[in-house]
Amino acid sequence: DTGVSQDPRHKITKRGQNVTFRCDPISEHNRLYWYRQTLGQGPEFLTYFQNEAQLEKSRLLSDRFSAERPKGSFSTLEIQRTEQGDSAMYLCASSLGTLAMWNEQYFGPGTRLTVT
């Protein structure tokens, strides 16, 4: 399987705990995106990496959220001191970077987080 993979697929945690998700993009893709999707809504942009550099963060990404892409390959998204409002599907996407804006993003299956 050469698509985008995410781990874990499901995570249940208690409020106040820290969680970390992993995303492995398509191997030749240098751009990686994180989105959050709540029930009945479309995905919302969280952050973007080009290689290992985090180039943009949404205002949705509070200081409890941190993302890394240490070697320009896989990425992790950590949420500290989780709150019930963090319950959502966290989606990772990757694309091949060129100067063009139109490169389609390929999405992983998502990590569904439930905070109890």
Next chain:
Amino acid sequence: AQKVTQAQTEISVVEKEDVTLDCVYETRDTTYYLFWYKQPPSGELVFLIRRNSFDEQNEISGRYSWNFQKSTSSFNFTITASQVVDSAVYFCALSEATAGGGNKLTFGTGTQLKVEL
């Protein structure tokens, strides 16, 4: 700010009917890109099509067709002779440039399509 509106929350059709999913967008950019994605019950978003703002030519791919009209800021999606396997949530998205040349997507709220026998 960019915005995508999908006014149809849910559509139900009987198999073999044609169905059109509406998408209206707002942007101040002169160059932009539009996308449609499909999200089946399994949850993974599947890319269907992209269209840039300079190309208003309609596109057909099998049973799928797309109608892009810049004058009305619409990018509608039609499925001809729908099938049960078409049942999914369909999202329209608008591309916005990010720092460093990437593009972040602004999604609509999606249209749930149910195709019944």
